[in-house]
Each structure stands twice: as C-alpha cells, then as structure tokens.
Amino acid sequence: MALVLGLESTCDETGVALVENGELLADVVASSMDEHARFGGIVPEVASRAHLEAVLPTLDEALARAGRSLSDVDAVAVASGPGLVGSLTVGVSAAKALSLGLGRPLYGVNHVIGHAAVDQLVHGRFPDRTMALVVSGGHTSLLLVDDIATRVTELGHTLDDAAGEAFDKVGRLLGLPYPGGPHVDRLAREGDPEAIPFPRGLSKPKDMAKHAYDFSFSGLKTAVARWVEARRESGLEVPVEDVAASFAAAVADVLVTKTLNACREHGVDTLVIGGGFSANSQLRELAQQRGEAAGIDVRIPPLRYCTDNGAMIAALGSAVLEAGVAPSRLDIGVDSSMPLSTITV
Amino acid sequence: MILALDTSSAIAVALVSEAGEVVASRSEFNPRGHAELLAGLIDQVMDEAGVSREAITRIVVGTGPAPFTGLRVGLVTARTLGHVWGIPVEGVCSLDAMGAAHGGEVTVVADARRREVYWATYRDGERTAGPAVTVPGEVEAVGTVVGRGALLYPDDFLRGDGGPGSGAARGGRGAATPARRGPADRAAVPPPPRRPRRARGVIRDLGESDLPWMAEVESELFGASAWSRELIEHDYVYGFTRYRGIEADGRLAGYAVYGYDGDAFHLMNLAVLPAMRRRGLARALMEDFLAEARRVGAPDVWLEVAVTNDAALALYRAYGFEDVRVRRKYYQPEGVDALVMRRALSTYEPGSP
Numbered sequence: 288m289a290l291v292l293g294l295e296s297t298c299d300e301t302g303v304a305l306v307e308n309g310e311l312l313a314d315v316v317a318s319s320m321d322e323h324a325r326f327g328g329i330v331p332e333v334a335s336r337a338h339l340e341a342v343l344p345t346l347d348e349a350l351a352r353a354g355r356s357l358s359d360v361d362a363v364a365v366a367s368g369p370g371l372v373g374s375l376t377v378g379v380s381a382a383k384a385l386s387l388g389l390g391r392p393l394y395g396v397n398h399v400i401g402h403a404a405v406d407q408l409v410h411g412r413f414p415d416r417t418m419a420l421v422v423s424g425g426h427t428s429l430l431l432v433d434d435i436a437t438r439v440t441e442l443g444h445t446l447d448d449a450a451g452e453a454f455d456k457v458g459r460l461l462g463l464p465y466p467g468g469p470h471v472d473r474l475a476r477e478g479d480p481e482a483i484p485f486p487r488g489l490s491k492p493k494d495m496a497k498h499a500y501d502f503s504f505s506g507l508k509t510a511v512a513r514w515v516e517a518r519r520e521s522g523l524e525v526p527v528e529d530v531a532a533s534f535a536a537a538v539a540d541v542l543v544t545k546t547l548n549a550c551r552e553h554g555v556d557t558l559v560i561g562g563g564f565s566a567n568s569q570l571r572e573l574a575q576q577r578g579e580a581a582g583i584d585v586r587i588p589p590l591r592y593c594t595d596n597g598a599m600i601a602a603l604g605s606a607v608l609e610a611g612v613a614p615s616r617l618d619i620g621v622d623s624s625m626p627l628s629t630i631t632v
Numbered sequence: 633m634i635l636a637l638d639t640s641s642a643i644a645v646a647l648v649s650e651a652g653e654v655v656a657s658r659s660e661f662n663p664r665g666h667a668e669l670l671a672g673l674i675d676q677v678m679d680e681a682g683v684s685r686e687a688i689t690r691i692v693v694g695t696g697p698a699p700f701t702g703l704r705v706g707l708v709t710a711r712t713l714g715h716v717w718g719i720p721v722e723g724v725c726s727l728d729a730m731g732a733a734h735g736g737e738v739t740v741v742a743d744a745r746r747r748e749v750y751w752a753t754y755r756d757g758e759r760t761a762g763p764a765v766t767v768p769g770e771v772e773a774v775g776t777v778v779g780r781g782a783l784l785y786p787d788d789f790l791r792g793d794g795g796p797g798s799g800a801a802r803g804g805r806g807a808a809t810p811a812r813r814g815p816a817d818r819a820a821v822p823p824p825p826r827r828p829r830r831a832r833g834v835i836r837d838l839g840e841s842d843l844p845w846m847a848e849v850e851s852e853l854f855g856a857s858a859w860s861r862e863l864i865e866h867d868y869v870y871g872f873t874r875y876r877g878i879e880a881d882g883r884l885a886g887y888a889v890y891g892y893d894g895d896a897f898h899l900m901n902l903a904v905l906p907a908m909r910r911r912g913l914a915r916a917l918m919e920d921f922l923a924e925a926r927r928v929g930a931p932d933v934w935l936e937v938a939v940t941n942d943a944a945l946a947l948y949r950a951y952g953f954e955d956v957r958v959r960r961k962y963y964q965p966e967g968v969d970a971l972v973m974r975r976a977l978s979t980y981e982p983g984s985p
Binding site for chain 2: 336338339342343346357373375376377379380381383384385386387388389390616617618619620621
C-alpha cells in the first residue's frame, strides 16, 4: 500500500493530489487564473508568486480531504517539466523540501505524460499499447505508450501553436474574453462547421510524407484572421458562430484524422485523449464517432482530470513507483522544455 | 538548533546553535542553481553536522530584498520544511544579516538588477536606514560599504580618497569585501575569521563591465588560444565560475577565474598585465584562490598550465602544486602540451606558499 503525493505547478494551477494503489483519495487545485484574466494571458511572475502562496494551503486541503497526515505519504511526485520556469521552480522546491523533510523518495516526472497517465485513475490500467493525444493550451503531442512508467515514444507534435493556444488566439480575434477557448467552443456549437472551408494544417500529401503525425495551427489561425478581416472590409457582418464552428471543425478534423491514422499504423486499439483541450466538444464528439467506426476504444477522462491538476502527477508517480523506477536525486533541476522521451528525471 | 537559509544572492545554508555558533555551513555561488542545489545543501549540512531533523527547532530564511528568481526557492523550501517538521519559520531581511555581521557603521548594497541597488545602513548591527531600492548614485552610504552592489558600481561606492567605502575598497580579501555570488554575502551566517594579509593590490570580483577589458587582455597575452569575449560573457553568467580581479595603483592589473562544480575546484585562468608583474599580484590571486577553495570545503585544487610557461610553472610549484599528468596538444591552435597539476588543501597554510 503506497500513498503517493502528486504536486503540479507547471503553469498557473497549483495542484496537490493523493493516490493510493491506483485510487484517487483527494485532488485539490488552486488557480491564479482570475489574476491572469486581467492581463489577457499568463504572467509568469504572477503565476510563480501565486504558487508560493498556494502550495501549503493546497497541500493541507488535500490531506484533510483524504483523511491522511503527511507522515502517511510514501513518495512525493512532482512535475519538473515542461512548463514555466518560475512556476516549476516553486513546485519542485516544495517537493524537494517534502521529500527531504519526510525522508521519502522524490520522483520528478513529465507533466505532459501525466496528462495521459491520469486516465488510469478513471478507466483503469492501459493495455500493453495505447495511443495518447495530449492537447492543451501549451501542448499538442501524439504519444505511443508501451509502458506509461518506462516507455513512451512521441510520434508527433505541433510545429507552432498548441491547439488550445490557437483557440485562445482566435477568441481574441473575434473579440471574446480571455481565455477564448471555451467561448469559441460555446459559439461553435451554434454555428455551421461546414460554412467556411478553413485549411487542415500539414495534411497535404507533400507534408504528410515528412509530418504524418505533426500538427500546425498557425496557418489556420491566419486564414481565420484574413477571412474575418476581408469580411469586415466589405462592410459585412461577421457570422461569429459560423467562423467558430468552421475553425473548430478544422482543428478537430486534423487532430482526429492524424491520431486515428497513427492507431492504424501502429496496430493500437486504445486511444486516450488528455489535456485541457480535450474539453473541446467538437474534438470529443468527432473522436468518439470516428473511433467507434474504426473499432478503437476512445478514452477521455472527465473534464476535471483533463485540466492541470495534482492527480495526473500522482497517477504517473504511482505508475513509476510501481514499476520500480529509481527515485530522482535531490539536485534535479526544472526543465522548461522537457522532451517527451523523458518520463522521470 | 537553527537552520538558516538564504537564496537572495548565493545559495547559503547553515546550522547555528541557539548560542549563535555556526555548527556547519555550505554555500554555492551558482547564480542559476538555486532550485537544483538548495535541498541537497541542506541535506549535506545536516549530514556533516550529524544533526537529525528532531534537533532543529526553527528555521530562519532570508527574505531579500532580492530578485524573486532565487529568493522564492529559499522561501518555499523554508516554509515547506517548517510545515513538515512543525517548527516555526522566521524571515529576516537579507541585508540585515550582512549588516549584523559587521560592527560599527556599515552600508549594505545588493544588486537589484536593471542598474539599481537594494541598500540599508547599520550601526552595530541595528538598521539605521532602508531597506530601499534606488539607483546607485542615490544611496546615502555611511561607514564601510559591503555587498555585491557596491562592486558592480565601483564609481559610486569604492572611492580611494578615504571617504565612505574606502574601507571595503582597501580592505583586501577581508570579511568586509563582498563576494559577487560567494559565501561572504550569505545571510544569517557570521563571516569567517579575518586573516591579516600583506597589501599587494586589492582583490575584488569582476563586474560585468570589466569583462571587455579582460577579453582585451586575454587576446594580447594569449593570442589565438585566448578566451573570446563571447566565451567570457557566457561563462560569467552560466558557468560554475567566479571571476576575480586584482587592482594595483587604482586600476585592474590582473584577473583569475575559479571553477567549482561542487566537486573539483579548478584554477581556470590567471593573468597579470606585463607592466604590473614582479609585484606579487599573481601570488595574491593564488592565495585568494586557495582561500576560496578552502572556504567551500574542496579537498584539493587543480589547474592546467602550458609546459612552455616557465614563470607560471615556477609560481605553481612554489605553492605546492604537483605534476599529475601531461595532456598532449591541449592548447590549440598552437598544439602546446598542458601539464595538469594538483595541490591538496589539507596541508595548506594560508598566507604562505
């Protein structure tokens, strides 16, 4: 019976969770999002200071909800990258102090891989081979998971904007409040996804040869901007719902098409979608629908597990501990651009 | 037992008895290594002193003023450890810790970046003004001026006319001379005992503004194998190195670079202007180097020297360095061999070769 504490602080959420033998006992998240909304984006220094204030209250709340005390903790897992250096620094320093203070092992783990691992808390253990699509405001990566604790291969990633980032930018373009993603999603549900034929990035045959599983959303975002601009210049009203729906359809289409291609090529019949952007309704629907048609089991954890939280880190920490991976040294650093070939440091 | 931490400049850890005696201490001058190194240093210090966590009754942490980059590491570490161990955590102004380490009138000046400094003044350890942040020219300095900020802006603080600041400027490598990122500006840790030293020039940390000068001297003295300005400027910020300069007749006359990765303490570079040689300046730098190596607890020190450099070889042999091995064609593009030399520190007596 191992009780693993997971600590997440890669961006603007401070999360602490406790997982015991694959069961989530508590998951508490404090966010500094309200403060960032005033600035129209994440402000690294604001985020870092907020983590410093939030980390101990969040820890206490998680322990209280789990009905455990610090001395019950058997291992401390922390996201040591990728993310904002200032935010990571606070979480990693706190985790080291916990490890040192409690005399328990420390595991520095990869935040992005945590987004996939969290699904094990909801839908149980992954089969031997699983495909994972991690999509959020900061990441868009396609991972082939042979063993979540020891063997993960990145098949592709975005060459420019992350999917969620493109949504936030289009939201700004359409004059929606920050973060724009959820607003674009809401408007998209009321529009016609086939109204405007926006481009599918890196989907032409010449791109597919080199970038079969890579993504690009920058050209799509520019296409949306040009379309809206032309419309405004002609003195016509911008059909915001149709723009949102057509844009969202282009994003979901390219994500799902490439991901299912990868499943077929690698003979994988389980797909996990994680990360905050998996909340996107078009992506969820399209993945479920086309996955079912292709005989692929599509697993998407409930929304609260998809945004940044401590549960994902505790889940990966648990998997790593169970696999017998060696703990991290006390002098590990933070790695803002940690590669996906790194599961633990 | 008190656990004292400060990450306002260097990374400093000490265990101090309730009576104020330093039981064990460690510090590192790696400006970007706070998050990596602090926890390990605490572990080492406790281990070295044989102190268990039950023996620690409170934690004192430096709260700046300082750039948040490093400061947050000390703050979150102190708070978390205090929380886990159920003991109180007290913050102290990092400038106060330096002010308290000196008697009489002292002005502590720390680098605030963007061409500003944090400062405060003290009389017998009691703060009399500040802390404040201003441009260097607006500091109302009294008595001896200490702190890295003073060295970054020598025109504002290090006057040679006997006015305020001259004590630090002329004090040599005494405790009042601050370190760029070294142990001398650690908070809550009393300075090491001062040792009298023959006046042979004044050693100080090189500031960023000294680096172009150093690059020019390098190229004059070492030609094609000189360190380039790019290399120097990059290493100054990112290397595990410390840049020291020696002043004579009121201007820089030589420099030395020490490297320490937590394991090997290395003399990376040492040079004195030709016109300023035979005045003991190289010896003074060598003694500073050895003193620093002892301070960080290195067991021995290492260097490489061109086998053709007779003057340097004589100096190193005089200081007890012994030949370890030859590295063929180490200096490029000339293809000159290097001699690797080592000196154990257990047998070193400060102030004597």
